[in-house]
Amino acid sequence: MAEELKWLQCPVCKETIYWRVPMEALKKVARFPVPIVIKHKDHHLVCYVDSHHQLADTEVAIAFIEGEAKST
Secondary structure, three states, X not given: OOOOEEEEEOOOOOOEEEEEOOHHHHOOOOOOOEEEEEEEOOEXXXXXXXXXXXEEEEEEXXXXXXXXXXXX
């Protein structure tokens, strides 16, 4: 699949955002659409990418909390 830059219009501030799909990470995905979080200025977007690595849907994250995982 193409690894070129993707673009979308930010639903919050209406600016054009250029972003790249993380192809190595998508190779491990078993179920699509897969959510990708994009930080843009002071807000976050959740972009859903389909099995053809195309943008399927976008939504604004109303909250973003970064978690931390520990292996046992």
